[in-house]
Amino acid sequence: MPTMAEIAKRAGVALSTVSYALSGKRPVSEEAKKRIQQAIKDLEYQPNTLARALATKKTKIIALLYPSSVSGLSAPQIEFLTSVAETATRKGYATLLWTSLHEDQEILHMTQQGFIDGVLLMEIALHDPRVAMLKARHYPFTMIGHGTDNDGLSFVDLDFHSALQTSVEYLLTLGHTNIALMTHSLTLLHKEIGHIVRTKEGFAKVMHAHQLQDITCSSESSEEAGYLATKTLLAEHPTLSALILTDPWVSGGVLRALSERNLKVPDHFSLLAITSPRLAEMTTPTLTSVDFPYVEMGRIGVEMLIHTLEGQQKKPQQLLLKPALTVRRSTGPHTRN
Amino acid sequence: MPTMAEIAKRAGVALSTVSYALSGKRPVSEEAKKRIQQAIKDLEYQPNTLARALATKKTKIIALLYPSSVSGLSAPQIEFLTSVAETATRKGYATLLWTSLHEDQEILHMTQQGFIDGVLLMEIALHDPRVAMLKARHYPFTMIGHGTDNDGLSFVDLDFHSALQTSVEYLLTLGHTNIALMTHSLTLLHKEIGHIVRTKEGFAKVMHAHQLQDITCSSESSEEAGYLATKTLLAEHPTLSALILTDPWVSGGVLRALSERNLKVPDHFSLLAITSPRLAEMTTPTLTSVDFPYVEMGRIGVEMLIHTLEGQQKKPQQLLLKPALTVRRSTGPHTRN
DNA sequence: GTGAAAGCGCTAACAA
DNA sequence: TTGTTAGCGCTTTCAC
Numbered sequence: 001m002p003t004m005a006e007i008a009k010r011a012g013v014a015l016s017t018v019s020y021a022l023s024g025k026r027p028v029s030e031e032a033k034k035r036i037q038q039a040i041k042d043l044e045y046q047p048n049t050l051a052r053a054l055a056t057k058k059t060k061i062i063a064l065l066y067p068s069s070v071s072g073l074s075a076p077q078i079e080f081l082t083s084v085a086e087t088a089t090r091k092g093y094a095t096l097l098w099t100s101l102h103e104d105q106e107i108l109h110m111t112q113q114g115f116i117d118g119v120l121l122m123e124i125a126l127h128d129p130r131v132a133m134l135k136a137r138h139y140p141f142t143m144i145g146h147g148t149d150n151d152g153l154s155f156v157d158l159d160f161h162s163a164l165q166t167s168v169e170y171l172l173t174l175g176h177t178n179i180a181l182m183t184h185s186l187t188l189l190h191k192e193i194g195h196i197v198r199t200k201e202g203f204a205k206v207m208h209a210h211q212l213q214d215i216t217c218s219s220e221s222s223e224e225a226g227y228l229a230t231k232t233l234l235a236e237h238p239t240l241s242a243l244i245l246t247d248p249w250v251s252g253g254v255l256r257a258l259s260e261r262n263l264k265v266p267d268h269f270s271l272l273a274i275t276s277p278r279l280a281e282m283t284t285p286t287l288t289s290v291d292f293p294y295v296e297m298g299r300i301g302v303e304m305l306i307h308t309l310e311g312q313q314k315k316p317q318q319l320l321l322k323p324a325l326t327v328r329r330s331t332g333p334h335t336r337n
Numbered sequence: 338m339p340t341m342a343e344i345a346k347r348a349g350v351a352l353s354t355v356s357y358a359l360s361g362k363r364p365v366s367e368e369a370k371k372r373i374q375q376a377i378k379d380l381e382y383q384p385n386t387l388a389r390a391l392a393t394k395k396t397k398i399i400a401l402l403y404p405s406s407v408s409g410l411s412a413p414q415i416e417f418l419t420s421v422a423e424t425a426t427r428k429g430y431a432t433l434l435w436t437s438l439h440e441d442q443e444i445l446h447m448t449q450q451g452f453i454d455g456v457l458l459m460e461i462a463l464h465d466p467r468v469a470m471l472k473a474r475h476y477p478f479t480m481i482g483h484g485t486d487n488d489g490l491s492f493v494d495l496d497f498h499s500a501l502q503t504s505v506e507y508l509l510t511l512g513h514t515n516i517a518l519m520t521h522s523l524t525l526l527h528k529e530i531g532h533i534v535r536t537k538e539g540f541a542k543v544m545h546a547h548q549l550q551d552i553t554c555s556s557e558s559s560e561e562a563g564y565l566a567t568k569t570l571l572a573e574h575p576t577l578s579a580l581i582l583t584d585p586w587v588s589g590g591v592l593r594a595l596s597e598r599n600l601k602v603p604d605h606f607s608l609l610a611i612t613s614p615r616l617a618e619m620t621t622p623t624l625t626s627v628d629f630p631y632v633e634m635g636r637i638g639v640e641m642l643i644h645t646l647e648g649q650q651k652k653p654q655q656l657l658l659k660p661a662l663t664v665r666r667s668t669g670p671h672t673r674n
Numbered sequence: 675g676t677g678a679a680a681g682c683g684c685t686a687a688c689a690a
Numbered sequence: 691t692t693g694t695t696a697g698c699g700c701t702t703t704c705a706c
Contacts, residue, residue, distance in 0.1 A: 284621045
């Protein structure tokens with residue numbers, strides 16, 4: 001692989017002239033430019049990004065801190081990852097997938113090794129030690145989600161209060177008043193992961209505003225767990241006529257439990273999920289959903305991060321997306337007595 | 338951020354002694370080691386990976402070449418990505434997610450910039466230009482999937498012939514003889530992506546071996562497309578009693594089309610998918626499936642790549658995984674006449 | 675407009 | 691065992 005020195009030699013100019021011709025940070029005569037371009041073509045020269053990074057202290061790499069499956073956190077949606085990677089590529093950055101096994105310590109190391117320009121953090125807990133650490137070190141990062149104290153921090157998140165309000169009010173419109181919420185596993189709640197806490201809060205708030213009881217339960221992320229959770233739920237609340245899900249992976253089990261009780265969806269029972277359209281369309285019947293904007297969140301998160309990296313954005317940006325409702329085949333008017 | 342020079346100074350040794358103490362490539366006295374360790378702790382020193390990479394020409398980064406959504410290829414499963422990232426982490430490597438928008442050219446660039454030690458290639462076409470290019474440049478890579486000519490190349494892939502044989506023979510056991518195959522969209526077939534070509538071949542081969550007609554169709558990856566494809570299929574082949582799917586994302590539509598014809602699954606019609614258990618359990622009823630070993634393929638692919646990178650494996654390794662069948666609720670004895 | 679040379683923070687060959 | 695030093699391939703300052 002040719003180096004810049006070889007290009008310089010072949011073009012009959014100084015090494016630095018090649019560098020400046022490439023970066024445009026100093027005027028270079030047309031004559032010289034031409035000869036340099038030719039040499040680059042002849043030798044199929046590619047600048048060595050590594051050497052450049054060492055000199056500039058910029059790698060053009062961002063890291064996506066990805067919750068490890070071991071930690072019991074939910075895996076991100078593929079749409080989100082794709083969106084992150086493609087946005088980064090479009091902006092001239094590469095994406096490093098980082099599954100931290102030892103969390104805090106590893107993050108610290110990583111950020112100090114100079115390989116990464118900035119970090120995208122997911123699954124933010126209300127009081128997240130990672131956030132505290134990165135903030136203390138003034139390391140550039142953007143959050144997908146947000147915690148309790150977001151002073152001086154940038155994030156994009158779904159507006160879960162709005163999501164729950166939209167969900168509940170749509171069900172109310174259909175005449176449902178006995179509505180329950182089934183969230184992700186309790187592990188997440190105990191870790192005080194922002195989205196689950198806010199989902200519960202949002203649900204409670206809307207239900208109370210309408211002077212209704214807020215019934216909540218949770219389920220691990222599997223068909224069987226969803227089945228069992230629903231059975232329990234129906235046993236305890238026989239008059240329930242609608243259920244809001246946050247985890248589409250349980251929907252199969254939920255539907256099975258309902259069908260065992262001869263509760264037809266949507267004739268006797270309505271189901272609404274906060275999820276991606278893609279997953280909402282996998283079940284039978286397809287699920288009415290409050291659409292989780294994975295693609296948008298990925299894109300915006302990366303854009304925010306890169307803006308701060310490139311100094312185009314000094315002030316922290318904080319964005320809450322309001323999700324839209326898509327009516328499919330799992331919701332209908334209240335008919336049970 | 339402290340540098341190695343500062344550590345050396347504080348510990349009262351030469352710069353190289355610090356380097357050797359860290360790498361262990363040269364004996365260092367206990368005395369010196371102790372002082373160096375202390376200095377490292379005091380200053381919270383972290384070696385700069387970038388500088389190390391420039392000197393050694395090893396970055397400890399592998400890239401996963403990820404089919405861009407624009408290209409019409411299917412997105413990988415999240416289980417696969419997670420498995421890749423976690424295996425890499427465990428082996429001391431980081432994973433770069435690379436969504437190539439301009440394909441060939443970009444790959445070439447990337448590999449020449451020195452940032453990546455090796456590449457994991459997905460969605461391999463029978464005659465894949467990327468493979469030809471990487472091979473010609475002697476760039477280290479491993480394939481998830483394989484093409485027609487695999488001389489000197491390493492790969493891990495599912496044994497699609499075996500997958501189809503398992504599928505068909507199970508359906509035959511249940512008494513089905515009018516069996517169809519619904520594959521991913523034709524785009525993939527036209528690009529001669531290995532897995533889809535081999536799936537069709539495998540199906541044809543087994544069916545012919547049993548002197549049965551091999552009926553195949555395809556569908557884009559959505560509920561609606563699956564619905565339409567199934568309607569057409571049933572109209573053309575009214576006596577069909579079983580269907581094999583390669584794309585779980587169409588299953589909702591398939592089930593809807595069947596139910597419109599009053600074909601109950603599994604009572605009147607059997608459905609079998611080649612997919613991950615997780616997705617197979619999302620539908621109602623849950624799908625009997627030939628399990629696609631995403632986790633295993635990710636792990637093995639990374640391990641193969643790292644072995645060759647570290648020179649532990651000179652000869653190319655080629656592995657075809659035979660998938661297992663998991664019976665769920667979508668298959669049953671043949672009853673239609 | 676151009677060139678020479680001093681870094682960036684490491685590794686590893688060479689010398690002791 | 692240890693120290694000195696020449697790279698790795700680039701950017702950027704300083705000098706002309």
